Amino acid sequence: MLSNRLIRKLDFTLIAAVVGIVVVSLIIIGSATHINTPSDERYWFVQRQGIFAIVNCALVFFMLHFDYKILQRYGNALYIFNLVMLVAVMVLGQSALGAQRWIQIGPITLQPSEFSKIIMIISLATMLDKRMGKLNTFKDLLPVAAYVALPFLLVMKQPDLGTALVFMAIFFGMIFAAGVNLRLLMIIFGTGLACMPVFWHFLKDYQKMRIMVFMDPNVDPLGSGYHIIQSKIAIGSGMLFGKGLFGGTQSQLNFLPENHTDFIFAVIGEELGFIGATFVLILYFIMLYRGTKIANEARDNFGALLAVGITSMLTFHVLVNVGMTAGIMPVTGIPLPLMSYGVSSLTTNLVAAGILLNIYMRRQKIMF
Amino acid sequence: MVTTNKFRVRLETLSIIVIVVMLTLISRLGYLQVLEGDYYSRLADGNRxxxxxxxxxxxxxxxxxxxxxxxxxxxxxxxxxxxxxxxxxxxxxxxxxxxxxxxxxxxxxxxxxxxxxxxxxxxxxxxxxxxxxxxxxxxxxxxxxxxxxxxxxxxxxxxxxxxxxxxxxxxxxxxxxxxxxxxxxxxxxxxxxxxxxxxxxxxxxxxxxxxxxxxxxxxxxxxxxxxxxxxxxxxTIDENIQKAAEKAIDEQLAYLQAKTEYKKAKAAAAVVMNPKTGEILAMVSRPAFNPNLFGGGISTKDWDLINNNPYHPLDNKVISGEYPPGSTFKVVTGSAALEENKVTPEEKILDTGKHWIIPKVNADGEALGWIDFRVALAKSDNVYFYEMGNRLGIDLMEKYARMFGLGAVTGINLPYETDGLVANRRYKEKVYKEDWYLSETFDAAIGQGFQLVTPLQIADVYSQIANGGTRYRPYLVSQITAPDGTPIQKFSPEKMGDLGISKRTMDVIRDSLRNVALEGGTAGEVFKNFPVAIAGKTGTAENPHGSDHGWFVGYGPYENPEYVVVVVVEQGGYGATSAVPIGKKILEAAFHIEPPTKEDPGLK
Structure with a gap:
């Protein structure tokens, strides 16, 4: 059992934010999947997401019993597991929208790339723990980069540009926190920018189109640009107070595609308005801000690195997903954490929140 | 342990990045939802x-x-x-x-x-x-x-x-x-x-x-x-009169084309007007068109048929067809001569078949001998009216033509009405840069030469004669009513002018016109035994482009005129044989007269 001492050290603010987001998520998924119109399967999505939320909360609570430190012991093993899993997707995976991302296990469709994000964070934290403050030269950085590059390339191969970009965010967030030489970081970014045209070459046509459409959705208003245009219309037309739950015409009349998954934030914007959307963003802000605080107060470097990795991942997700629905980020297929429908993503993010709680619960006692 | 200052700064930086990200997103939402909200609402409405x-x-x-x-x-x-x-x-x-x-x-x-x-x-x-x-x-x-x-x-x-x-x-x-x-x-x-x-x-x-x-x-x-x-x-249209007029014209044109030398008698116009009000009771123009063809977008074939027809089916010849009035104009010349005392009704003039100053002749070369005004008008003698033209001069004739409303649109409520032409010196000077010749005065006096009128103008002229000298605006609509039947607008007769010609003159003119439809007049044969007293005038207008145009103007009952009928048959030859039969049938319809059976419309 958890001691009372530990329970008292739980981050209740973070818990409140996470629970708040999950509750909003269930309501909005309900609205987006027409729970108010009679149909045999109208509760399917909400039920499923709700069950997984509860199961995962139990899982997280169970995990709190173990000191997060044991993760460090399995860091390398998890890394290998990650690679195997990603290869398995490529071999066994089912295609969806031209990308192999799914593995069917019984009634559950798993999206391994979601789990691979959190595994990536744990393995990288394990590796960087010993290199804190020792990332000053290109030679120092090379092994770390190679370590990340392997799963990164496997994800790119799927192709899952979204997850690959999340890996980048995690990588940069964590080496930044691990004290990488800033000039080195600048050089990497500079080189990266310079290599953009080469990179462009390796993108699939539909990915190129997404980026072109991001620049100007009207190049293909009924094709690739359609999502962005309809999403912006949904959010904008929500105005200050929103059209009310179930009242969003863009969402309810299906003008807004993928309204319960990647574009769920547009439903929030449309039905809850600026006030509701801002409220949701504040919940996210609390969660993310707590993430950075937890990194700050972690007992050890490993904990700090884990917290930074998780926060980087979540921040990137929120930025890219909300940015995408609001038309300031390209369409990359990154879900909104704890909000978008999808059990793999939900599990990953709840586990991530659990790890944050774990770290905070076992923080250093000396405050200054 | 993350204790050194450098790492603290790094973590603080990450916090700041989180704050910046959130502020960016919230600003973007504010822009979309608050500033541009109306615009996107319209787009959303447009979607649905x-x-x-x-x-x-x-x-x-x-x-x-x-x-x-x-x-x-x-x-x-x-x-x-x-x-x-x-x-x-x-x-x-x-x-x-x-x-x-x-x-x-x-x-x-x-x-x-x-x-x-x-x-x-x-x-x-x-x-x-x-x-x-x-x-x-x-x-x-x-x-x-x-x-x-x-x-x-x-x-x-x-x-x-x-x-x-x-x-x-x-x-x-x-x-x-x-x-x-x-x-x-x-x-x-x-x-x-x-x-x-x-x-x-x-x-x-x-x-x-x-x-x-x-x-x-x-x-x-x-x-x-x-x-x-x-x-x-x-x-104001009377469907029965309209139908009778259309039928009469169609039959007469068919007859002329089939049984006479006037093969090109394909166009005609007729109008029936109430001289006391200006109401139009019937208005026909030939060839016609089927207006139902246009509603759903006319086919190219139908359009070509209409558009390439040399007789212009889309022209309403009653208001836009300009013809030399021929002898129908003699009432204008005659009124002027009597009113200006250039002649008395009793004065007799010798018709030897041609005028003595300029050897212009009667249409068929006949010579009527000593004739007075009434006989001259009833028999449509040209030599007599050349002399009237000679005595009046072109300027007085122009003045009287304009008094009757010629040379100007009648003001009927239809589009594309034309104004015709009154023969005058200024026109000739302007167009031909030449002086006026006496022979042109002669031509003008019998409604030839420069004179051009529309059938509706002629109806207007004879209405004034019939009603004693008031010119009304011809009109086609008596009332506009709302769908539920409440009147929105009523139209009543509108006076356009007073002729200002003495009753004495008008009586002589009317008397002479009555004689036209009596035995010995140019329409006398056709109206023999007609139960209503008709007055009128025939005309045969020379047409430089083909056969003569036939005219008939009639009104009745003579004592209290209710209808003025004008008929013109393009290239139909003599008015008496082309236009009068049509006019008679129209008058029969107007007066509800059963026509005697077995009548060949072309025979007089």
Whole structure:
């Protein structure tokens, strides 16, 4: 059992934010999947997401019993597991929208790339723990980069540009926190920018189109640009107070595609308005801000690195997903954490929140 | 342990990044939802709301006795409802094939259309096409069938030049009338009363506001506005007289073409007017056209047939046909001569068959000897009226012609009326840069030479004679009523001017015109035994382009005239043989006279 001492050290603010987001998520998924119109399967999505939320909360609570430190012991093993899993997707995976991302296990469709994000964070934290403050030269950085590059390339191969970009965010967030030489970081970014045209070459046509459409959705208003245009219309037309739950015409009349998954934030914007959307963003802000605080107060470097990795991942997700629905980020297929429908993503993010709680619960006692 | 300052700074930086990210996102939302919210709301409404317009039925036309002349009937219109996706090429190809249109035509209609309401592709299609569309719905996604009122000219060509026709508004009309609520693909009156009273007739379109989902399927009706039908017109036309006039002309033209030398007698005009009010009771122009052809977009074939007809079916020859008045003009010359005391009714002038100053002759070379005014007018003697012209001079003749209203439009409520020409010095000087010759005065005196009139102007002239000298504005509409029957506007006779010629003169003229229809007059044979006393005048106008035009003007009853009838038959030869038989039949209809049986219309 958890001691009372530990329970008292739980981050209740973070818990409140996470629970708040999950509750909003269930309501909005309900609205987006027409729970108010009679149909045999109208509760399917909400039920499923709700069950997984509860199961995962139990899982997280169970995990709190173990000191997060044991993760460090399995860091390398998890890394290998990650690679195997990603290869398995490529071999066994089912295609969806031209990308192999799914593995069917019984009634559950798993999206391994979601789990691979959190595994990536744990393995990288394990590796960087010993290199804190020792990332000053290109030679120092090379092994770390190679370590990340392997799963990164496997994800790119799927192709899952979204997850690959999340890996980048995690990588940069964590080496930044691990004290990488800033000039080195600048050089990497500079080189990266310079290599953009080469990179462009390796993108699939539909990915190129997404980026072109991001620049100007009207190049293909009924094709690739359609999502962005309809999403912006949904959010904008929500105005200050929103059209009310179930009242969003863009969402309810299906003008807004993928309204319960990647574009769920547009439903929030449309039905809850600026006030509701801002409220949701504040919940996210609390969660993310707590993430950075937890990194700050972690007992050890490993904990700090884990917290930074998780926060980087979540921040990137929120930025890219909300940015995408609001038309300031390209369409990359990154879900909104704890909000978008999808059990793999939900599990990953709840586990991530659990790890944050774990770290905070076992923080250093000396405050200054 | 993360204790060194450097790492603290790094973590603080990460916090700041989180704050910046959130502020960015919230600002973006503020921009989209608060600043641009109205704009996106309109876009969202545009996505989901479709306007299905319901065209207002145009106002109806009734004759003076309440007989329905022009109405509407329901017709099927094939339209495309603009969905989220563009209409596929396959569907357009299938539709083009079904409607027998070219694909380009359909694409043109699509590209010219703006807004979310249905794009009209073809109106008034047959039920067989609707059956195909209903049965093979899946082959025609986005194609909808609407029911729209189609203008129905019940009696086809009857009164076509009075009613006019309707058709889809064109770009120039749209540009000119945009401010008045006209919009693309509206049906608009293009000719005749349809054009003049379009605003009153068109009514107010209604429509339904329908919420549709992403596939264009209606989800719910948001609002419905019933169309308000247009106002109805009660015409001054008498359907019976109109029908009789049309029939008489058609029969007479057929007769002239088939049985006489006047093969080119294909065009004619007739008008019946109430001399006491200016009301038009009938108005016929030949050749005519079927106004029903225009409503649903006239086919190229039909249009070519109308447009290439050398006798111009679309001209209303009653108001825009300009003819030399011939002998019908002699009442003007005669009035002037009597009023100016250039002659007395009793003075006799010797007709030797030609005038003594300039050897101009009578039409058929006859010589009537010593004749007075009444005989001269009744028998339409040219030499006598050359002499009247000689005594008056061209300027006085011009003055009297203008007093009767010639050389100016009558002001009837129809478009495209022309004003004719009164022979005068200034015109000749301007056009030919030559002085006036006496022989031209002679020509003018008998309604030849420069003189040009429309049949309606002649009707106006004889109405003044018949009613004692008041010129009324001819009109076709007596009342505009709302769809529920309440009168909106009533039209009453409108005085345009007083002739100012003495009763003494007018009596002589009328007396002489009465003689025309009596034994010995030019129309005497035809009106022998006619139960109503008729006065009138025949005319045979020389036509430099072919055979003579035949004229007849008649009015009756002589003592208290109710009808003035004017008939002109282009290239029909003598007025007495071409126009008079028509005029007689019209007068029979007007006076409800059963014609004696077995009468050959061409024989006198």
């Amino acid at each position: 709301i479709r306007l299905i317009p319901a065209m207002a039925p145009r106002g109806l036309f009734y004759d003076r006795n309440g007989a329905l002349l022009v109405s509407n009937r329901p017709g099927f219109t094939v339209s495309l409802l603009s969905l989220v996706g563009p209409v596929s090429d396959d569907v357009v190809a299938r539709l083009a094939n079904l409607l027998k249109m070219s694909k380009e035509d359909i694409y043109n209609k699509i590209s010219q259309h703006t807004g979310f309401d249905p794009i009209h592709i073809k109106s008034d299609v047959g039920p067989e096409i609707i059956t195909v569309l209903e049965e093979k719905k899946d082959d025609y996604p986005g194609v909808v069938v609407e029911i729209q009122p189609i203008r129905n000219y019940i009696n086809m060509e009857l009164g076509a030049h009075i009613f006019g026709y309707v058709s889809e508004i064109n770009d120039t009309e749209l540009e000119a009338r945009k401010g008045e609520g006209y919009k693309a693909s509206d049906i608009i009156g293009k000719f005749g009363l349809e054009k003049v009273y379009d605003k009153e007739l068109r009514g107010i379109d209604g429509g339904g506001q329908v919420e549709v989902d992403v596939t264009g399927k209606p989800v719910q009706i948001l609002g419905k506005k019933e169309p308000v039908p247009g106002c109805n017109l009660t015409l």
